[in-house]
Amino acid sequence: MDGSTESGRHPRLGRRLLTERLSSYWLTVAGYFAIALFVLIVLLLLYESLPLLSEYSLVQLLTSSNWDPAQNEFGFLPAIVGTIYVTALTMAMGTPLAILTAIYIAEFAEGRTKRLVSSFIDVLAAIPSVIFGLVALIVVVPFVGDYLAPAVGSSATGLGIFTVSLVMAIVITPFMISLSVESLEALPDELRETSLGVGATKWETIRHVLLRAAGPGIFSAVLLGFGRVFGATIVPAMLIGSQMQLPDSPFATGQTLPTLIVNDFGELMSLPLTQSALIFVGVILVVVVWLFNFTAMLARRRLKRRWQY
Amino acid sequence: MDRYAKGWLVAFLARGAAALVVAVMLLVVAVTIFRGGRVLLTDPSVAITPPGARYTLEAEGGFFHAIVGSLFIVIPATVVSTILAISTATYLQSDYSSERFSEAVNMFLNVLWGTPPIVYGVFVLTVIIAIGARTSLFFGIVAIAIFQYPIMTRYTDEALNGAPDSVREASYGLGATRFETAVITARSALPGVIAGIIMGFARGIGDAATVLFTAGRSNTMPSGPFDGSTTLPILIFDNARAPNDELRAQAYAASFLLIVAVLVLIVVSKRLAGRYARYTPGGRHS
Incomplete structure (x- = not known):
């Protein structure tokens, strides 16, 4: 959709395509959100339990x-x-x-x-x-x-x-x-x-x-x-x-x-x-x-x- | 025992099991409604009085702070997770993502759906400690929103999945963009989406484990988004084991309000889902 074809289009088309592109970014973010949340929870909890795990062995704890x-x-x-x-x-x-x-x-x-x-x-x-x-x-x-x-x-x-x-x-x-x-x-x-x-x-x-x-x-x-x-x-x-x-x-x-x-x-x-x-x-x-x-x-x-x- | 007697026995057992489950449900609802209703009838003011300074010791005042806290936490959380859930479900259902990716995300959503709420509570609390903030209304909202997100996405996803393909095809056929088609598809599945949002709201308002350590568990009226607060489930949890009789009575009053709210929400969402099923070709009857 480059500028050269712009003149022949319906005036609203540009706006519609812009909405399409912006919404596509947002929806992609939302689509990855579940995975990001999952990874974030695992990493943060693991990171925060490192002090304990470095001090004691897993077998000892359990x-x-x-x-x-x-x-x-x-x-x-x-x-x-x-x-x-x-x-x-x-x-x-x-x-x-x-x-x-x-x-x-x-x-x-x-x-x-x-x-x-x-x-x-x-x-x-x-x-x-x-x-x-x-x-x-x-x-x-x-x-x-x-x-x-x-x-x-x-x-x-x-x-x-x-x-x-x-x-x-x-x-x-x-x-x-x-x-x-x-x-x-x-x-x-x-x-x-x-x-x-x-x-x-x-x-x-x-x-x-x-x-x-x-x-x-x-x-x-x-x-x-x-x-x-x-x-x-x-x-x-x-x-x-x-x-x-x-x-x-x-x-x-x-x-x-x-x-x-x-x-x-x-x-x-x-x-x-x-x-x-x-x-x-x-x-x-x-x-x-x-x-x-x-x-x-x-x-x-x-x-x-x-x-x- | 011949095979017919065996069949009869199993039919009897199955009926008995169903009767037991239904009886327990009726018992729980009845006990809550009767005990809580009695407290509220004798002194309705406990529900609209803010707690006094000596609330935990002498049950001075009422539990209005928990009602306010519940509403101010669950309503914003529902708004946030509704936006996220509809976006995620749209992304998964429409032509933005490949089928493979949708399947992978669905797997993660299922896992998040089954994650114990206490883990979300611990997660948000860990974040609070890491950034050096205090537990407050705001983080209660965050925790509940994270808790509701997989539930609502699942319901919304199912509703969008049930929307007739002809809507999508017709929309593309008229030259609509993907986004416009997604909006139209969502609109055709609207009752199902709304039912999902209501179910998410009901789950959010009843959950204690996520907000126990994040909302502040305070005994005062919240004065702002970064002030400590409490919710009805936390109040019930704390007051249920209080030595003070009046505090325990307030726990029953609070659970009366909670169960009535949940029952009303279920009825509303059932009605919407029923309407939705009638208009979907080949939809389930409920």
Whole structure:
């Protein structure tokens, strides 16, 4: 678009082409923004955790159970064990619930009931987690403390790993349900018709055909759920009791990696090494959650390739 | 157990699981509404009174500062991330970028979407420390905007993806530029885009982990963009474990306001999404 052709054009064309060029610059910037943000977060967090990593070895940090920032002792083991405990218990309770509900919505429910149940799930997904924590404080904590823990012969106040897992199992279900429903409903109807046509019952169809076909999708939903629980902050911070100790029973109080950040950030400003240690916790969270995410993405991609719809 | 009994059992279990999930959702909403509503009915002034000097000790005053903080953080953050999200989604959907690049960016967006909010909080706090600033309303806006950006981009991207191709083709056929076509495509997907923005707003207003360390967590009214502030979720988080009964009651009142706001936003976005689905050929029915 050089000047020589300018005279023969409609007067507004120049302006339109200018808008086009300027907007193209801006949109390109916006397009790269996601990548830039990602890279910036990783680099900054890594850079800020260097002071800690240069002082202690990684093995030492991850296997020591002695956490005392005032004495420059940074052992992440109790928080790591607590996080694994919470994640495992939550997923053990949440996954069957989510998959069964997804099967109900995708295969059993019809018409108005289906719409109603799915919009309830959407509401559940949108409730802020701090409200789950608040309600759990008056509903779940007394229940666990007064009935459940004594019933299995353990004395507890109700705050602890099991309570967190119970609440988190509900917090992450809507998320896993909607992803599983999505992958179940994306399956072609011929699969169902063929299976029912050769004499399988509905459950056999679900078990041997649909769940297998939608397997990678459901697997990726579960992995994303794992990531969610792993990084959950507010509910554990309100309910876990926040004690830096190796948990000896599911009803014990403990600490997860995110709650470690929440509880110890107050004194952060004064102690550079503590600051570095807590930022390093952020790095651990990011790496683990992103691993879950990448695996989930690969699983989904496989699903897409297997079923060309 | 024969195979028919097994099928019956599974149908029963699936129904039971769905009923359990729905029951828990109703329980959470009901408990919040009843407890919070009772506090607000007995003393509606807590929601519009600024906190007194002895707020954390004796619950002097109300939690108006948290309402103001929430609105002044989430509204600007939503504006910023809406502009960014629509731009990114337009770039990915239209003919500016190659399919390969779009796929790569989508991967990063998914990863950002799954990143725990606390990481964004730590990230922004690290920036604050690095540049020697103080935690304030402004950095709360930054943190929430970063948190909302991947969520909104995802929704907007989906909405633009659902816009009929014929719109784009017709627009190019009439000689429109890429930018003009992008604007027209965005307009044809507008209800979906708006629904996405509302969902982003709802997520932003309910999140505590991102703003816990960035907005200042103060107990006074914010006096300017660089003054410490607090939001409703932070207030609930702090007051829920307060020894003072009145402070705990205020946590319920605050969560009442929060859950009502979120429910209203969901209903609005559902209505818009429903309208949008009806006008899209082959669109989903919801």
